[in-house]
Amino acid sequence: MDPQELSDVKRALGRQLAGWRSTRGLTQDDVARRVHSTRSTVANVESGRQVVDRIFWAQCESLLRAGGELLGGYDEYRSLEVRHQEEKAEAARHARWGAVLDPAMIAEASLPDPAQDPARALVSPEGASGTGADLTVAIAEVDALRRSLNETLTLGSINASGLDEWDRILTHHGRATRDRSTGALLRDIAGDLTELIELIGRRPSASALRRLTGMAAQMSGLLCLVLCRIDDTTAAHRWARTARLAAIEAGDPMIQAWVLAQEAHVHYYKTDFREAVEVARHAQEIAGHRASAGTALAAAIEGRTHAATGRREETRAALGRAENFLSHLDGDALSASAFGYSEAQLRFHQENAYTRLGEVDLALAAQERALELCSPGDYTDWALTRLDRAICLTETGHATEALDSLTETIGSLDEAKRQGIIAERARLVLDTLPPVQRSSSTARDLRALLTEGR
Template sequence: MSEQHRPSCAKRWREHATAEQWAVERTVDAIHGCCGVSRLRAHRLARGWTLGTAVAEFHRMCSESGVTSPPKADEDQLALWEKRPDRRPRAATVDLLCRLYRTDSQGIGLVGDYRRSSELEAPTPRPSSGYVRENSARGPFAAARSEGDTITDLPADPIERMAGSVRRSVDGTLASTSVSTGQLDLLDERLLWLRTQYISTPPEAMLGVLLADLEEVRTLAAERQPAAAQVRLSETIALLATLVADCLMKLGRLRQSRAWYATARTAADDSGNIEIRARVRAQAAMLPYYYGPLESAISLAREARLLLRHRFSATGAFAAAAEARALARQGDASGAEEALHNARSVFEKCEHGPVEDAFAFPERRLLLYLSGVHTFLGRSRQAREVQQRALSLYPSHSGIDPALLRLEQAICLARERNLTEACRLAGAAYLQASPAHRTTILGARARHVIEALPPSARSARAVRELGEILALPPGTV
């Protein structure tokens, strides 16, 4: 193992991880790779724990979980395991260390995986308030634990657990890949099929397929490849990770979505493909556009547009349209007009392929973004014209875009103080979407209709009825 860095280096990584909202596994990877420490020690340092704190947490976990005859681990023993991975603890102890750090034995640098299905479902202990008090001076990681472990907790439900596990594996692989040209061609064919299916497939069903394919690509990239092959693999990972992030955003899993967009950007930058680097950033702008902050949406879309400022491509038109829509929602009319002019100009000059997929930008998609610009600049007449034109271009099975257009029609009505009709249209648009597509993002957009109404009108009967519809579980109506 290389010379170990001082603990202050790990502290700087924790501070960076907090600022960038990294998952704990990514912080572990960074500390392990930079500081020259074992993965077991990196897990402890990523949480800001001393040896004493880690041992106390270990024994408390054993006690709360009802572990009979727990190992007599102390600070010296833990330090030995951290410094000498060859001095492997017993299998049962490895299992307990995995539970302590909420990972598997590969994650702590010990060969094999000793997790048991019953223990995977067991509740994972949370740090006591004493831990928070003892570590309050250790920086933002300690603070984050006192606010509900938003950084160090691993997800409990199956989708988040699977998404988090695969994403961490992908992040690890990007740092470290033999594959034939034929295999790469097959991967490209598979990716194109996934991109076409993505348009109409519900996000939860699509997520499992994407994660399985991503894991296959990561396995192929387990060893560093020749430059040309590595570029193609990184491009594939970037695009698949972007679709995963978009699925998670639609499902309302915002923390996971944000982390996956970061992974997609890492892969895109690793590939060096400017088009893909811009596409990932433009797509990532959707998350802050719908959930805030708008400044991040504008910044990401603008960065994507500037990457392609000397090119005419569908991605460039998409980035400019996304920037225009976000600026309009922020109330910047002149900025939105300039970006919109740029979007139209690029759209008219770029080529549009015959196959439409998740990364295409056909006319109906441009009109969807124009609808947002006109809606939030208060141009209801222009917005209605664009909305009707866009709806006429969508096929019968086309995901949630038609519903989003109808909800923007409702927002126009709300801004015109047509309360009853706005709520009726919003409720109908929400219920007409298939249950599998009636996800968090659609509900959030429908609530924007209510937010567009004056506060004094939000207690009206029509508004209450819309709220009741949005509160129903998917599939109940």
């Protein structure tokens, strides 16, 4: 194959991107921000100097509504590139061994090594205890799965048998996010995602492939959620991008809205508030502002983000949309699950927004309702609500009561459950206490407890 042909296709693909961008009236900076890239990368792609990965092109396809032209052009380029590389490798093999080995031996030397298949990377059943080195290993292993999933999503399919069972597995993981520790969740979700990747690679029917790809999007979103909870926002953001790619390929706007809401959550905890608002609004728009767990969550996160930047009117408007979405939900959409959205979750998001704004009376009322509705096992929302309550108690002159409540809250959680955003929030509460309480032996002991496993 002529290498010039490959270069021509690359440049043509770049011109297509530039053309669609101009048609939509966007700058290179606009595109870069929306697809989580840089202006220089967009410029290099448009000039034919770079191609980058499929996630970039899937996001550009969705953003620019290019009718499949950009993604199709990328796939054509990659197909030619693979062919070119195979031809070069074959020529090199013949140059090295042609005079020594017979053709059958050369062909055998060309077979791939199954041990190098990234889809075979499994998470150790004994790993991911939730703390220290084990958790670090688990995170590294699920990131290997993320890379494998990126490469596998569009390569093939599987028959439709067992899809209902996979729905059941997915539902189980969604419910488990409410009460299971992070390490156990990482291990279990990663183990099932390994099998799902293999199923996607078995070339099923088109309808089965869409369902499986949607499940891959949701599992990726769950990993994003779990990693966000332990405050590993870098890994969480990578999984959010993978979830986006899978949701786009599944073609389900409600799944897209849900994974975008998870991504907005990551930006919120990264304190990238502008991006959090933009992604949360995109989640609501892509679903046509129809009520779903994803749109309700996205609106609530938008409200919390506005509160973090002191925008009172915008906060109330977004929380009002979340309440309106919630009022139209029923059935499984109201379940205590990562895939549902309930009044308990809304009151938690509401109280956190009011706490951020310093509107103590509204925050305390929402906290009381959130704690009344919160399931006993839902330790994350329960703990974060009580920590916000301690902040409000401090602001109303009840610092000793705030410290007692903080100590009781953290003391009731085991080490695996108090890591990540809970520990970070608890340290913030300690820092807001007046000097007398902050320097007490209770506060010192509590701070030492919060450093365990870091």
